[in-house]
Amino acid sequence: MTTSPDLEIEELPNLTDPVLIVAWEGWNDAGESASTAAQYLIQQLGARPFATIDPEEFYDFTEARPMARYRNGERFIAWPATEFVHLQSPDGGRDVVVGIGIEPHYRWKRYMSAMSELVDAIGAKLILSLGAVAAGTPHTQPVHVRGSANNSALAERYNMHPSRFEGPSGIVGVFHDHCRRQGVGGVSLWASVPHYLPGITNPVGAQSLLRVVSDMTGLRFDLEPLERGIQRFHVQLEEALQENSELRDYVARLEEASPMPQAEPQPEGELPSADALIADLEDFFRQGGDSNNN
Structure with missing residues (x-):
């Protein structure tokens, strides 16, 4: 079903004008805010993953170790693959696919090829990539979310500007640029979380990202468990x-x-x-x- 040796699609869901939301654990995930937001969406609205990017070529398994799991009376090994889930919107709104994984250690260009094939397979015309950055802001203030668009039409629609950042880039920035070169509209959303809490999961950053995602996509979900x-x-x-x-x-x-x-x-x-x-x-x-x- 796919030409990429790394992308595995079990069964492609029936999608109409879907938006793809992606987040990666790692360098672009301060306070685990981005990955927590993506996982929360999946827990609230998701189902079983329909596609994965095989981890074999992309990870150092001594750094991102496979995890032993026990479920339904059986023990199994869960590998650190990138997974894609179709969200079931309770109001029958726009189709949304969420992808979540760990920032790859190796072969980012090859990884981008697998991501491109997934984008083509689901027919996504809009990508929302989630990230979080450690900033000089106290936890007593609201978490600010800034966004950048990779084309002028999206910049005008969402009142954003192209990123002018220069310096080392993580997988979010690489994917954002890759989408631009492939002609796919993309917006990257960044939550600014307190830099003095780097080793602690920050649910406030996740909540702020989710609110912006809801505003941009029309996707509705219950935030009460996260608020507790x-x-x-x-x-x-x-x-x-x-x-x-x-x-x-x-x-x-x-x-x-x-x-x-x-x-x-x-x-x-x-x-x-x-x-x-x-x-x-x-x-x-x-x-x-x-x-x-x-």
């Missing part, structure tokens, strides 16, 4: 701050610096012992917010 998780996240984080005066003071400086998130962390003063602060927060969340567990 956000409430727990904030409670635990505030408890952690009460136990770490250095981080509490640092957040206060960020709040005073600017109401708008910055592309790079720009606090007033030096971040105090970043590795130690991160370790403190990770330990706190691992213990479920109970400081008496030590």
